[in-house]
Amino acid sequence: MLAQLVNTYPEYVQLVYRHFPLNRIHSNAQKAAEAAEAAGAQGAFWAYHDALFATQAIWAEQPPATAREHFIQLAAELNLDLEQFTADLDNSFYAPRVAEQEAQAKALGLPGTPAVILDGDLLTGQELTRSYFIWDAYVQLRLLEDRQYTAPPPMQIDLTTTYLAHVEMASGEQFVIELFPQFAPQTVNSFIFLTKAGWYDGVSFHRVIPNFIAQTGDPTGTGFGGPGYTLPDEINPALSHDRAGVVATANTGPNTNGSQWYITLASVPQLDGKDTIFGQVITGLDVVQKLTPRTPDDPNAPPGDTIARIWIEEK
Incomplete structure (x- = not known):
């Protein structure tokens, strides 16, 4: 996941x-860390690291002398200089480096592995998600910050003008x-502002549920992204989600x-009173109805259909 x-x-x-060797639990953890450093000195840290984890079930419970032979064998398989590797391992040449990193981990309050420090907060146990989707979303949201705004745009639309959004x-x-x-002046004003700023260009319909809705508007495609500001609800009881x-x-x-x-794909009156209705598809509803079904957190979901651009026509 990290490599991805x-x-x-x-x-x-x-x-x-x-390094954070759990020496009280794994008797060979210290020497495994030193072996990785010895391999790293020869430019093979990650290859050796991966080999250690791939064979952990073999060396973890071995007597130290047997584990030593295993570490040397791994070095041989990677075509390392065995004489130098063995000398570094037997002389504990990298023990101080490993000990220093262990001390740093303890000073940070890490209780064990795995653990992550995210924006200064320590995440462990159930707080530490194994979902690639969540980590990817976090990175994308951080990158989106450069495009976000600090406040909603000033009111620039004319309430007597007819606005058509060509998608x-x-x-x-x-x-x-x-x-x-x-019916929804602040919402429409924001939509037109973001449209003219190119916010929706290249954005996908990240959530499409047949007979329900097709949702878009998040440049990250995760469903978590937004423009940096929020708008109040403008719910009009005269409007209803009563049709596609x-x-x-x-x-x-x-x-x-x-x-x-989002655009409704059927009558969904259960959404009335919850979301601000600010428009209606007047042509091309067949294009909307055949958008690719997907949910953003499904790792096997097909790519979402993408908006190339939106332009506003005023009448």
Whole structure:
């Protein structure tokens, strides 16, 4: 998982390794760490590290002398200078380095492995997710910060003007949304502002549930991203999610609207009173209905259909 993050974001994610041998639990942990350092001195730290973990079940419970032979055998398989490797291992040449890193780990309060310090907070046990989706989302959200805003845009729309949002998909297909500035002025104003800023360009429909909704508006594609500001609800009881093509805000609770929005794929009146309706698909609903079903946290989900651009027509 860590390697995948590094490979995906080589300019932003670095893996910094520190030894934390659990000597009270694993009698050979100290020498294994020293062996890895000895291999590292010959440019083979990660290859040796991977070999150690692949064979941990073999050497973990061996007597020290037998484990030593195993460590040397691994070095031989990696074509290392065995004379130098063995000398470094037997003379405990890298023991001080391992001990220093162990002391650093203890000073940070690490109770054991695995553990992660994230933005200054120590995560262990159930707090430490094994989900690649969550870690990937965290990185993407941090990168999104450079594009976010500190406050909603000033009101720039005319409530008497008709606004049509032309949504062009990467496939070349299009659909058109008539916006409702008279019912949801702040929401429509924000949508038009973000559209003109290119916020939605290249953004996918990250969550598509047949006979329910198709959701988009998050540049990270995770469902967690937003523009950096929130908008109040503008719920009008005269409007309803009573048919396919209704466009409304997606949020995490009352007054938490941002850049995400969805289109209903059927009548879903259970959403009435919860989300701000700010538009209706007036042409191209067939394009919306055939969007690829997916959920962003499914590792086997197909890629989401992508918006190429949106442009606003005023009448």
